[in-house]
Amino acid sequence: xxxxxxxxxxxxxxxxxxxxxxxxxxxxxxxxxxxxxxxxxxxxxxxxxxxxxxxxxxxxxxxxxxxxxxxxxxxxxxxxxxxxxxxxxxxxxxxxxxxxxxxxxxxxxxxxxxxxxxxxxxxxxxxxxxxxxxxxxxxxxxxxxxxxxxxxxxxxxxxxxxxxxxxxxxxxxxxxxxxxxxxxxxxxxxxxxxxxxxxxxxxxxxxxxxxxxxxxxxxxxxxxxxxxxxxxxxxxxxxxxxxxxxxxxxxxxxxxxxxxxxxxxxxxxxxxxxxxxxxxxxxxxxxxxxxxxxxxxxxxxxxxxxxxxxxxxxxxxxxxxxxxxxxxxxxxxxxxxxxxxxxxxxxxxxxxxxxxxxxxxxxxxxxxxxxxxxxxxxxxxxxxxxxxxxxxxxxxxxxxxxxxxxxxxxxxxxxxxxxxxxxxxxxxxxxxxxxxxxxxxxxxxxxxxxxxxxxxxxxxxxxxxxxxxxxxxxxxxxxxxxxxxxxxxxxxxxxxxxxxxxxxxxxxxxxxxxxxxxxxxxxxxxxxxxxxxxxxxxxxxxxxxxxxxxxxxxxxxxxxxxxxxxxxxxxxxxxxxxxxxxxx
Numbered sequence: 001x002x003x004x005x006x007x008x009x010x011x012x013x014x015x016x017x018x019x020x021x022x023x024x025x026x027x028x029x030x031x032x033x034x035x036x037x038x039x040x041x042x043x044x045x046x047x048x049x050x051x052x053x054x055x056x057x058x059x060x061x062x063x064x065x066x067x068x069x070x071x072x073x074x075x076x077x078x079x080x081x082x083x084x085x086x087x088x089x090x091x092x093x094x095x096x097x098x099x100x101x102x103x104x105x106x107x108x109x110x111x112x113x114x115x116x117x118x119x120x121x122x123x124x125x126x127x128x129x130x131x132x133x134x135x136x137x138x139x140x141x142x143x144x145x146x147x148x149x150x151x152x153x154x155x156x157x158x159x160x161x162x163x164x165x166x167x168x169x170x171x172x173x174x175x176x177x178x179x180x181x182x183x184x185x186x187x188x189x190x191x192x193x194x195x196x197x198x199x200x201x202x203x204x205x206x207x208x209x210x211x212x213x214x215x216x217x218x219x220x221x222x223x224x225x226x227x228x229x230x231x232x233x234x235x236x237x238x239x240x241x242x243x244x245x246x247x248x249x250x251x252x253x254x255x256x257x258x259x260x261x262x263x264x265x266x267x268x269x270x271x272x273x274x275x276x277x278x279x280x281x282x283x284x285x286x287x288x289x290x291x292x293x294x295x296x297x298x299x300x301x302x303x304x305x306x307x308x309x310x311x312x313x314x315x316x317x318x319x320x321x322x323x324x325x326x327x328x329x330x331x332x333x334x335x336x337x338x339x340x341x342x343x344x345x346x347x348x349x350x351x352x353x354x355x356x357x358x359x360x361x362x363x364x365x366x367x368x369x370x371x372x373x374x375x376x377x378x379x380x381x382x383x384x385x386x387x388x389x390x391x392x393x394x395x396x397x398x399x400x401x402x403x404x405x406x407x408x409x410x411x412x413x414x415x416x417x418x419x420x421x422x423x424x425x426x427x428x429x430x431x432x433x434x435x436x437x438x439x440x441x442x443x444x445x446x447x448x449x450x451x452x453x454x455x456x457x458x459x460x461x462x463x464x465x466x467x468x469x470x471x472x473x474x475x476x477x478x479x480x481x482x483x484x485x486x487x488x489x490x491x492x493x494x495x496x497x498x499x500x501x502x503x504x505x506x507x508x509x510x511x512x513x514x515x516x517x518x519x520x521x522x523x524x525x526x527x528x529x530x531x532x533x534x535x536x537x538x539x540x541x542x543x544x545x546x547x548x549x550x551x552x553x554x555x556x557x558x559x560x561x562x563x564x565x566x567x568x569x570x571x572x573x574x575x576x577x578x579x580x581x582x583x584x
Contacts, residue, residue, distance in 0.1 A: 014209075014267035014293060014380060015338060016500050017054040018493055019104070021211075021384045023346045024061045024083050025069065025463060026444050029456035035463045036444075036455070038084035038092055045095045047475070051388060051486075052493030055102045055267070057211055059346055061089065062108075065115050067179040068157075068406055069346075069442070071106075071213065072113035076198040093206045102208035104267060109194045110214040111180040118193070119181050126168050133190045134181050135173035137162070137224065152226045153243070154236035158410040161239070175217060175243065177406060185218040185252055195260045203264045215253070215270035215292065216284075219246030230308055238308055240274040250283060253291035262290070269340060269380070270295040278331035285337040294338045294380055299324040301348045303355070305436060311411050313432035318516050318536050321355070326521075329378050329508035341377035343370065344384035349440040353393035355536075362538055362576050363392060367485045368556035369534055369578035375492040376503050376523060376532050376580060383489075385445055389478055390485040393440040394467060400430065402465045405438045443467055448476035483558055495554060499582075502530050517541045518573065529583040535573035543571050550581040 028040030038061060048056060060070030063078040070080060079085055096103045112119055121130040137150035149162035149171055155178075162171040163178040173182045184190050199210070220243045227239035261268060272295040275281055284292045303321050306312030332339050343351045352358050356366030367390030374381060394402070400412050412429060419425045434440075444462045447454030452462050453470035467473070478484035496503050506523035518541050519534040531550060535541045552564040556578045564571075564579070573579070 012267075012293070014055070016497070016504055017102075017267075017380055018052055018496070019055040019057050019269075019380060019382045020048055020051070020053040021057045021059065021345060021382060023059045023385060023442060024080075026442050026455070027385055028445060028447070029458065029462070032456060032458045033082065034456050034458040034461060035082050037082065038079065038088040042088070042092050042095055045092075045099060045101075049099045049101060051490055052497070053101060053383070055104060055208070056092075056096055057104045057382075058092075058106070060106045060108055065113055065179065067113070067177050069404075071108050072111075072115075072177065072180045073108055074113040074115040075117075077201050090205055097206065102267075103206075104209040104211060104269075105202055105207055106213055107198060107210035108213040109183060109198050110217045111174065111176060111182045114179045114181055122181075123165055123168060123172070126170070132187050133184055133193075135184050135220070136165075136168070136170045137173070138170055139164070151224050151239070151242075152229075152235055152237050153239035154227075154234075157407055158414050160236050173220075175214075182220075183218075186222065186248070191252070191255065192259075195256065199256075199260045203260070203266065208265070209261075209267035209293075210269075212268055212270045212292070214273070215295070216245045216249055216272050216275060217243055218252050219249040221246050244274045245280065250289075250291060253284070254289070257290050268293045272296060273298050278327065281331065282335055282337050285332075285339075287336040287338070294340050296340055296342065296345075296382075297328045299328065300343055301345070306432070309411070310436065311408070311429050311432040313428075313435055318519060319514050322510060322513055322519050325377075326508060326510040326513070332378075333507055339379035340382060341374055341379040342382035342384075343374060344387045344441065345382070346384070346441050347438050349436045350391055350393045351387065352390055353440070354435060356576060357538060358392040359538075363390060364485055365556055365576040366390075368488045369536075369576050371485070371489050371492050372554065372556060372578040372580055373519070373532065373534055375489075375496045376530065378504060378506060378508055378523070381493075381496065381504075384441060386441075388486055388489040389446065389473055389475055391443075391446060391467070391473060392469070393434060394437075394443060394465075396431070396434045398434070398465070400433075403433065403437060403439045404464055405442070408433045408437045408439060439464070446470040446474040448474050488556065491554070495580075499530070501525050502528055502582075506530065511546050512544065518543050520545070522546055531581040531583065533571070533573060533577075533579045533581075535575065535577045538575040540575065541573050543573050545571050545581060547581075547583050550583050553580050553582045555579040 022041055025036045027036045028044055029036050030039035030043055061079055061083045062073045063075035064070045064073050064080050093103050118130055118133050121128050122134045140148040142148055149160050153161040155161045156176050161173055161175050164171055174180050175182055227237040227242050230237055270292040284295055304313050304316045328339055351370050352363055352366045415426050415429045443464055444453055444455035444466050449471040453466050456462050478486035502523050502525050506525040509522045511520040517537050521532055523530045531545055531547055533543050533545055552561055
C-alpha cells in the first residue's frame with residue numbers, strides 16, 4: 001500500500017493540524033453570569049496551546065435567539081450579547097494568531113433565524129424584494145379540503161419541514177426548527193448576500209476558515225417531491241434522500257470558492273450527512289475541483305443510532321465500527337482528496353460512554369485507548385472540548401427536564417404523547433437519549449473541583465446542570481497527575497506531530513476485521529510502519545500483531561514496555577488496552 005499524500009513541500013498546513021472544537025455556552029464563563037463566553041475562551045488560549053492545538057474552531061457565537069443553541073442566526077455580523085462582542089472576537093483571533101494558532105468559525109448558511117432581518121422582510125408580503133430569499137410554497141389540499149404542506153418531509157427536529165404563514169397564505173421550508181427558515185440558494189442575490197455578510201466580514205477580520213454546517217443541503221432542486229413512505233403511521237417521512245446532495249450543490253460550492261474562499265488562505269471542513277458513497281464524497285474533497293478541503297463523514301458517530309429515528313438505538317458490534325473506520329481511512333488513497341479523524345462533536349454522546357466503558361474502573365483506560373486510536377488515524381484530527389480529559393455522558397437518572405436540547409426534548413415529547421408516561425418504549429427512548437443525546441457534549445467543561453466545576457463563579461450555578469463527577473474528572477486534577485488522560489492526550493498529540501508522515505499521512509490496513517473484541521491495524525509510508533492494537537473489552541484478549549521487528553512505542557498502561565518484553569511472542573492485551581508499535 002502506498003501513502004495517501006505527496007511530499008511535505010506539497011502539503012497544505014491544515015492536513016497536519018490538530019483542530020479543537022469549542023462550544024461557547026459550555027467552555028468557560030468569564031463574567032459570572034453562568035453562561036460561557038468569548039472572554040472565557042480567551043482566558044484558556046494558553047491551555048489550548050499547551051495541549052498541542054493548532055486551530056481553534058468556535059461553534060456559533062453569532063447573534064441568535066438560541067432556539068437551536070446558536071444555529072439559528074439573526075445577524076451574521078454580530079455576536080450573541082451574553083457571549084460578548086465583535087471586539088471580543090477580534091481579540092480572540094489576535095490571541096490565537098500571537099501563539100501560532102489559527103481560528104475558524106461555524107458557517108451556518110442553509111438557514112437563518114426567523115428573527116433575521118432578511119426573513120422578516122421576506123415574510124412581510126408576497127411582493128417584497130426578499131420574498132424569494134427563502135423558500136415559499138402554496139399549500140396542497142386533500143380531497144376533503146384539508147390544507148396540507150407542499151411535501152411530506154419530516155424535520156430533523158420532528159414534525160413537518162413546512163410552517164404555515166397566516167399573513168401571506170403560504171408555507172416556508174425549514175429542514176430544522178420552524179424558527180430556522182431555509183435560505184433559497186437558487187437565488188444569486190441571496191448567495192451574494194451570504195458571501196458578503198457571513199463570510200467576507202469575518203475573513204477580513206483574520207478568521208482562517210470555516211466548518212460549514214449542513215453543507216450538502218443547499219441545493220434542494222425546484223420540484224419539491226414527496227419522500228418515499230417509510231413509516232405508514234405518520235404523514236411526515238424522512239426526506240434526506242430528496243434534499244441532500246441536490247443537482248446544483250457542486251456548482252454552488254465552486255462559486256463559493258471562486259468568489260470568496262480562493263481570495264484568502266483558508267481551510268474548509270464540510271458537515272456531510274447522509275452521503276455514504278465514497279466516490280460521491282470525493283467529488284466534494286478533490287483538491288483539483290476546489291469545493292471543500294475535507295468533510296466530516298458521520299458513519300462513525302452514527303454507530304448505534306436507529307436507522308429511521310436516531311433515538312431508537314440499536315446494538316452494534318465492533319466489526320461494524322472497524323469497517324467504517326477502514327472505509328473512510330482508505331477512500332482517499334491514490335486520490336487528491338483528504339479526510340478527517342474524529343469521534344466526538346457538539347451533536348454526539350461522549351465517546352468513552354458510547355464506544356468504550358465509562359465504568360469507574362475502566363473510564364480512564366478507555367479514554368486513553370480512544371486517544372491513541374484517534375491520534376494514529378490518517379487525516380486532520382479534530383478534538384472536542386472535554387474529550388482530552390475523558391468527560392463522560394450524563395448519568396442515566398437525569399430526568400428529561402435536565403436536558404436542554406430541542407432535538408431530544410421534541411422527540412421525547414412526541415413519544416410520550418404516542419405511548420404514554422411510564423411506558424417501556426418511552427424508557428427505551430430515554431436510554432437512547434442518554435447514550436446519544438447532544439446534551440452529553442454540551443454540559444459545562446470541567447476545569448477544577450470548585451463549585452460548578454470551575455466553569456463559572458456564579459452563585460446560582462451554570463446555565464446547564466454540571467456533571468456530578470466533576471471532582472473526579474477535571475483539568476486541574478489531571479494537570480498534576482503524570483498518568484492522567486489529559487497528559488496522555490498531550491503526549492499522543494506530540495507523537496502525532498513527530499510521526500506525522502506515518503500517523504497522519506500513512507496508508508491504513510485493517511487486520512482480523514471480523515474479530516468482535518480487538519481492533520488491529522497497520523499504517524505504512526515510505527518503508528516504515530506502525531501497528532496499533534486495541535482491546536475493546538473489559539477482559540484480557542489474545543491478539544496477533546502483524547509484522548516483524550516491531551518495537552513498542554506507547555501504550556495506555558504505564559508498564560507496557562515491561563509487559564511487552566516479558567510476554568514474548570504471545571501478545572495478550574489487558575482490558576481496554578491500547579498499544580502502538582513502530583517498525584523500521
